[in-house]
Amino acid sequence: MRRPSRVVGAAGQPPDSLSGNRAQRTLPREARRRQLVESTIECIANRGLAETRMADVAAGAGMSVGIVNFHFDSKQALLAETLAFLSDEYLKAWDQARAAAPGDPVSQLEALIRMNFEPGICNPRRIAVWFAFFGAAGSRPTYQATCQRFDDEYLAQLNGLFVEVFGEAGRERARRAAMMLLVLWDGFWQNILLNPDGFDAVECQSVCMAWLRGVLEREAAP
Amino acid sequence: MRRPSRVVGAAGQPPDSLSGNRAQRTLPREARRRQLVESTIECIANRGLAETRMADVAAGAGMSVGIVNFHFDSKQALLAETLAFLSDEYLKAWDQARAAAPGDPVSQLEALIRMNFEPGICNPRRIAVWFAFFGAAGSRPTYQATCQRFDDEYLAQLNGLFVEVFGEAGRERARRAAMMLLVLWDGFWQNILLNPDGFDAVECQSVCMAWLRGVLEREAAP
Amino acid sequence: MRRPSRVVGAAGQPPDSLSGNRAQRTLPREARRRQLVESTIECIANRGLAETRMADVAAGAGMSVGIVNFHFDSKQALLAETLAFLSDEYLKAWDQARAAAPGDPVSQLEALIRMNFEPGICNPRRIAVWFAFFGAAGSRPTYQATCQRFDDEYLAQLNGLFVEVFGEAGRERARRAAMMLLVLWDGFWQNILLNPDGFDAVECQSVCMAWLRGVLEREAAP
Amino acid sequence: MRRPSRVVGAAGQPPDSLSGNRAQRTLPREARRRQLVESTIECIANRGLAETRMADVAAGAGMSVGIVNFHFDSKQALLAETLAFLSDEYLKAWDQARAAAPGDPVSQLEALIRMNFEPGICNPRRIAVWFAFFGAAGSRPTYQATCQRFDDEYLAQLNGLFVEVFGEAGRERARRAAMMLLVLWDGFWQNILLNPDGFDAVECQSVCMAWLRGVLEREAAP
DNA sequence: CATGAATGAGTCTTCATTCAT
DNA sequence: AATGAATGAAGACTCATTCAT
Numbered sequence: 001m002r003r004p005s006r007v008v009g010a011a012g013q014p015p016d017s018l019s020g021n022r023a024q025r026t027l028p029r030e031a032r033r034r035q036l037v038e039s040t041i042e043c044i045a046n047r048g049l050a051e052t053r054m055a056d057v058a059a060g061a062g063m064s065v066g067i068v069n070f071h072f073d074s075k076q077a078l079l080a081e082t083l084a085f086l087s088d089e090y091l092k093a094w095d096q097a098r099a100a101a102p103g104d105p106v107s108q109l110e111a112l113i114r115m116n117f118e119p120g121i122c123n124p125r126r127i128a129v130w131f132a133f134f135g136a137a138g139s140r141p142t143y144q145a146t147c148q149r150f151d152d153e154y155l156a157q158l159n160g161l162f163v164e165v166f167g168e169a170g171r172e173r174a175r176r177a178a179m180m181l182l183v184l185w186d187g188f189w190q191n192i193l194l195n196p197d198g199f200d201a202v203e204c205q206s207v208c209m210a211w212l213r214g215v216l217e218r219e220a221a222p
Numbered sequence: 223m224r225r226p227s228r229v230v231g232a233a234g235q236p237p238d239s240l241s242g243n244r245a246q247r248t249l250p251r252e253a254r255r256r257q258l259v260e261s262t263i264e265c266i267a268n269r270g271l272a273e274t275r276m277a278d279v280a281a282g283a284g285m286s287v288g289i290v291n292f293h294f295d296s297k298q299a300l301l302a303e304t305l306a307f308l309s310d311e312y313l314k315a316w317d318q319a320r321a322a323a324p325g326d327p328v329s330q331l332e333a334l335i336r337m338n339f340e341p342g343i344c345n346p347r348r349i350a351v352w353f354a355f356f357g358a359a360g361s362r363p364t365y366q367a368t369c370q371r372f373d374d375e376y377l378a379q380l381n382g383l384f385v386e387v388f389g390e391a392g393r394e395r396a397r398r399a400a401m402m403l404l405v406l407w408d409g410f411w412q413n414i415l416l417n418p419d420g421f422d423a424v425e426c427q428s429v430c431m432a433w434l435r436g437v438l439e440r441e442a443a444p
Numbered sequence: 445m446r447r448p449s450r451v452v453g454a455a456g457q458p459p460d461s462l463s464g465n466r467a468q469r470t471l472p473r474e475a476r477r478r479q480l481v482e483s484t485i486e487c488i489a490n491r492g493l494a495e496t497r498m499a500d501v502a503a504g505a506g507m508s509v510g511i512v513n514f515h516f517d518s519k520q521a522l523l524a525e526t527l528a529f530l531s532d533e534y535l536k537a538w539d540q541a542r543a544a545a546p547g548d549p550v551s552q553l554e555a556l557i558r559m560n561f562e563p564g565i566c567n568p569r570r571i572a573v574w575f576a577f578f579g580a581a582g583s584r585p586t587y588q589a590t591c592q593r594f595d596d597e598y599l600a601q602l603n604g605l606f607v608e609v610f611g612e613a614g615r616e617r618a619r620r621a622a623m624m625l626l627v628l629w630d631g632f633w634q635n636i637l638l639n640p641d642g643f644d645a646v647e648c649q650s651v652c653m654a655w656l657r658g659v660l661e662r663e664a665a666p
Numbered sequence: 667m668r669r670p671s672r673v674v675g676a677a678g679q680p681p682d683s684l685s686g687n688r689a690q691r692t693l694p695r696e697a698r699r700r701q702l703v704e705s706t707i708e709c710i711a712n713r714g715l716a717e718t719r720m721a722d723v724a725a726g727a728g729m730s731v732g733i734v735n736f737h738f739d740s741k742q743a744l745l746a747e748t749l750a751f752l753s754d755e756y757l758k759a760w761d762q763a764r765a766a767a768p769g770d771p772v773s774q775l776e777a778l779i780r781m782n783f784e785p786g787i788c789n790p791r792r793i794a795v796w797f798a799f800f801g802a803a804g805s806r807p808t809y810q811a812t813c814q815r816f817d818d819e820y821l822a823q824l825n826g827l828f829v830e831v832f833g834e835a836g837r838e839r840a841r842r843a844a845m846m847l848l849v850l851w852d853g854f855w856q857n858i859l860l861n862p863d864g865f866d867a868v869e870c871q872s873v874c875m876a877w878l879r880g881v882l883e884r885e886a887a888p
Numbered sequence: 889c890a891t892g893a894a895t896g897a898g899t900c901t902t903c904a905t906t907c908a909t
Numbered sequence: 910a911a912t913g914a915a916t917g918a919a920g921a922c923t924c925a926t927t928c929a930t
Contacts, residue, residue, distance in 0.1 A: 048361030050272035054904060064912045069905060128360030135357020137416055138350030139270030147416045155420065176429050179413075179421070180406070187409030191401075194359055194369045198377065199401070207398050218436065254893085276921060286895045291922055293893095492805030494716035498925060508891045513926060572804030579801015581860055582794030583714030591860045599864065620873050623857075623865070628846070631853030635845075638803055638813045642821065643845070651842050662880065698914085720900060730916045735901060737914095 033071050033081070035061045040082045045125035049079070049132035083133050083146050086126070091150065093121050098157075105164040109181070109212060112158075116185045117205035127193045155182055165216065177215055184208055255293050255303070257283045262304045267347035271301070271354035305355050305368055308348070313372065315343050320379075327386040331403070331434060334380075338407045339427035349415045377404055387438065399437055406430055477515050477525070479505045484526045489569035493523070493576040527577050527590055530570070535594065537565050542601075549608035553625070553656060556602075560629045561649035571637045599626055609660065621659055628652055699737050699747070701727045706748045711791035715745070715798040749799050749812055752792070757816065759787050764823075771830040775847070775878060778824075782851045783871035793859045821848055831882065843881055850874055 039060035043052040054075055058065045072078040093115050101111035116122060137143040158181055162174035188204040261282035265274040276297055280287045294300040315337050323333030338344060359365040380403055384396035410426040483504035487496040498519055502509045516522040537559050545555035560566060581587040602625055606618035632648040705726035709718040720741055724731045738744040759781050767777030782788060803809040824847055828840035854870040 046361065048358055050358065051361060053902090065904090066906085066912055067910080070910075075904060124360075131353070131360060132357045134412065134416060135354045136270050136272070138346075138353055139266075139268065139273065144416055148419070151413065151417045152420060176432060179429055180433065183406055183409030183413055184402070185409070186412045187405030187407070190356065190408045190412065191373065191405055194356060194366055195373045197370070198374060207401055210398060211402065214436070214440065218440070251893090275919090287921090288895055288923085289893075297921065490805065492802055494802065495805060497923090509925090510891055510927085511889080514889075519925060568804075575797070575804060576801045578856065578860060579798045580714055580716070582790075582797055583710075583712065583717065588860055592863070595857065595861045596864060620876060623873055624850070624877065627853030627857055628849060629853070630856045631849030631851070634800065634852045634856065635817065635849055638800060638810060639817045641814070642818060651845055654842060655846065658880070658884065662884070695914095719898090731900090732902085732916055732918095733914075741900065 029071070032063075032067070034085075036063070036068060036071060036078065037082050037085045040078060041086070041125070041129050044082070044129045044132050049136060054078075080142055080146075082129075083143055086129060086133075087146055087150055090121065093118070094154065094157075105161040106212075106216065108161050109158075109165075110209065113181075113205060113208045113212065117188075117201040117208075119201070122189065122192065122201050124193065124196065127189050131190065131193055151182070155179065158182060180211070180215075181208070184211065251293070254285075254289070256307075258285070258290055258293060258300065259304050259307045262300055263308070263347070263351050266304070266351045266354050271358055276300075301355075302364060302368075304351075305365060308351060308355075309368055309372055312343065315340070316376065327383040328434075328438065330383050331380075331387075332431065335403075335427060335430045335434065339410075339423045339430075341423070344411065344414065344423050346415065346418060349411050353412065353415055373404070377401065380404060402433070403430070406433065473515070476507075476511070478529075480507070480512060480515060480522065481526050481529045484522060485530070485569070485573050488526070488573045488576050493580060498522075524586055524590075526573075527587060530573060530577075531590055531594055534565065537562070538598065538601075549605040550656075550660065552605050553602075553609075554653065557625075557649060557652045557656065561632075561645045561652075563645070566633065566636065566645050568637065568640065571633050575634065575637055595626070599623070602626060624655070625652070628655065695737070698729075698733070700751075702729070702734060702737060702744065703748050703751045706744060707752070707791070707795050710748070710795045710798050715802055720744075746808060746812075748795075749809060752795060752799075753812055753816055756787065759784070760820065771827040772878075772882065774827050775824075775831075776875065779847075779871060779874045779878065783854075783867040783874075785867070788855065788858065788867050790859065790862065793855050797856065797859055817848070821845070824848060846877070847874070850877065 036057060039057045040052065042060055043056045047056070054068050055065050057078065058068045061068075068078065072081065094112065097111045097115035098108055101107045133143050134147065137147055155178055158178035159174055162177045163171060166174045166177075185208075188199065188208070191199040192201060192204065258279060261279045262274065264282055265278045269278065276290050277287050279300065280290050290300065294303060316334065319333045319337035320330055323329045355365050356369065359369055377400055380400035381396055384399045385393060388396045388399075407430070410421065410430070413421040414423060414426065480501060483501045484496065486504055487500045491500070498512050499509050501522070502512045505512075512522065516525065538556065541555045541559035542552055545551045577587050578591065581591055599622055602622035603618055606621045607615060610618045610621075629652070632643065632652070635643040636645060636648065702723060705723045706718065708726055709722045713722065720734050721731050723744065724734050734744065738747060760778065763777045763781035764774055767773045799809050800813065803813055821844055824844035825840055828843045829837060832840045832843075851874070854865065854874070857865040858867060858870065
């Protein structure tokens with residue numbers, strides 16, 4: 001666990017100093033919030049959602065407990081923000097993957113599959129945090145809403161890509177393929193979390209790719 | 223030293239009261255434990271794992287708080303038992319599905335797919351509870367172990383069935399198909415939990431079936 | 445810990461049996477109470493007064509919890525009875541020691557000193573129980589009263605013996621000697637309890653005897 | 667997740683309130699711990715060890731329950747600290763008594779006797795607390811260890827003083843005298859606790875002094 | 889009489905939130 | 910803004926006592 005490292009200037013410094021590092025002393029509001037959210041992610045990954053204390057989060061960020069409640073009205077707000085942060089991170093990775101890939105639907109799909117098993121997105125800590133929220137989502141409409149909203153969006157995009165592949169006549173096939181792909185990601189993530197010895201990201205990715213090839217071949221073949 | 227909690231019971235009530243929800247005074251040990259586990263499942267489904275109080279569980283079972291700790295040494299023990307109960311229930315459904323189906327591997331696989339989306343197994347309450355435990359598994363080795371042990375077993379059985387289908391030469395294909403099927407179930411469950419409007423059990427089952435048919439056709443075709 | 449050994453007849457036996465062992469089935473009330481008191485002493489010696497549970501006492505006596513409350517209205521009553529039992533046991537040992545010794549005051553005093561360090565009276569378990577009650581006596585007038593009443597009696601008797609030795613003129617000396625002896629016993633007991641490595645009963649007794657000899661010599665000498 | 671305990675404090679009260687029994691908001695860590703320990707002593711004296719509740723201790727110190735666990739990890743830790751505090755207090759009184767007295771062994775011994783019956787050390791409340799711990803010591807090795815360690819030390823010091831008096835040839839007499847004195851203190855304390863009507867500190871002290879004079883005279887006489 | 893499951897008030901402990909400094 | 914001691918409601922767990930069987 002990170003030791004509390006004073007982010008603000010050395011304490012010896014007179015508080016009324018007008019020197020240039022005064023700006024440092026008060027980090028931008030957003031930077032502080034970001035630090036706290038990342039500490040929250042660490043804590044949840046390490047100890048679980050229910051075992052994450054405000055004090056742990058504060059200590060992990062090298063701040064005092066008071067400051068957490070200063071930046072987030074309540075623990076619930078901090079957790080909601082943390083989930084939003086993860087969602088956003090994933091959304092950005094998604095958009096970036098599409099933007100960086102060639103425009104043809106197959107390349108786009110392959111890029112998304114790759115993205116979903118990249119270490120930055122698909123690592124045990126991140127997955128543990130996602131599932132901590134999923135576990136609470138059953139009884140927390142807020143979390144469920146956040147997750148659902150994104151799912152709808154991703155499903156729609158995947159659907160669009162498969163429609164490009166299968167054509168208008170393959171609308172139903174496209175829909176099912178989109179569902180399959182979305183579900184495969186979730187399922188693999190879950191198994192990477194719960195059965196890390198049996199599943200590793202590289203193989204999971206390759207199974208997804210193989211599935212995609214199969215789907216496309218059957219399209220081409222008959 | 224504690225004072226007697228109740229010197230005279232709410233004994234005004236006639237013993238032949240019709241309020242049937244009052245549990246019988248004495249019941250077999252296992253029956254009581256079972257009642258408490260089922261109340262726990264209800265509570266977790268309703269309020270979540272972290273928000274489930276011993277008092278809620280007791281109230282849900284129409285008992286007093288003391289009796290919960292009488293039958294389970296601690297809240298953790300109760301939760302562990304609840305997960306074990308769910309695991310066992312699923313295992314029984316699995317075995318029963320296989321036993322009731324014709325012996326050929328395809329029938330067996332179809333039976334398992336059907337089982338996984340049957341209302342008794344795949345309903346929002348049950349899934350919420352499963353995911354509550356998955357969410358905590360990231361930080362609770364006990365839960366992870368319970369989940370992992372079963373996963374290994376199911377993966378092995380699915381693998382065996384697909385080997386029967388694909389033959390010895392298709393060992394690698396069988397392995398991947400087994401992983402795919404396992405993962406599909408998990409992924410669909412997750413989406414039924416998080417996006418109930420977008421996914422319903424019937425359609426999920428049909429997508430799984432379609433996937434299976436596709437896998438088999440490709441086996442038969444070339 | 446003794447295992448619960450059914451005192452009553454084998455359960456197979458018809459309850460309405462009129463056979464002779466029926467008398468066995470229901471042990472005399474006093475015998476039952478005595479068993480429970482002795483179990484209480486064991487428990488207090490092993491775990492302490494505060495850590496002694498009614499259930500422990502019952503288990504130690506091989507009975508059910510219900511029977512304890514049947515024989516003693518409350519835990520307090522059981523504890524009070526236990527202290528009374530110890531007091532009585534000590535009183536009997538005292539009287540017996542005096543009765544068995546020659547009538548001269550010195551022999552009587554020596555007999556009492558010997559009695560106070562006999563294994564039946566002065567053993568770590570008994571002492572631990574005594575001090576458990578002394579510790580509570582500070583805040584429990586009932587205990588204090590029991591202890592005080594006996595102390596007064598013993599002090600008076602010792603006083604009488606020393607008056608016999610010192611004569612009417614030595615009334616004050618007798619009073620002080622009596623106090624000293626009473627206090628020596630208490631103090632040695634305490635040290636046997638708290639510092640068993642530094643104090644053993646045999647040496648304590650011998651120091652008491654030496655003190656007594658000293659007192660008597662000084663009487664004889666000048 | 668817990669709801670805020672108090673959204674708006676009883677803030678109507680002006681900060682310059684005269685209710686002096688309200689502790690200052692922030693005080694040195696040690697000062698707070700000290701306050702709590704002293705409240706603990708009061709509680710044990712009033713209600714006994716087993717009947718002392720954390721809430722009582724907090725209330726007695728004019729603080730909230732939470733702060734007790736903030737300064738002491740558990741009730742056990744608080745009690746252990748309280749015993750340590752008493753031990754330390756006694757040790758200091760002991761050392762101070764010796765330091766303030768003339769260097770000759772007899773003066774030292776007299777000073778120690780006086781100290782042991784001074785109101786600051788030998789008062790009903792303090793004694794009740796000591797015996798509460800002694801009573802629990804039988805089943806709590808921690809307490810026993812604390813008591814024993816000091817006893818050994820005091821016995822050694824007394825032994826040293828009596829050796830000075832009796833000379834090398836009187837080693838055995840010195841040892842016994844040391845034991846006697848230690849034991850007299852304990853015994854008198856016990857009787858002051860249990861039989862306050864029969865024993866008062868002043869007379870106890872005088873009996874000890876008389877005993878000491880007797881021991882010394884016998885040394886001088888023959 | 890005897891049993892032991894059941895009851896529930898009481899206790900310790902935790903921790904989100906507040907607020908004097 | 911920042912700190913961290915302080916607050917106190919809430920929850921897990923204990924255990925004397927009761928009572929249906």
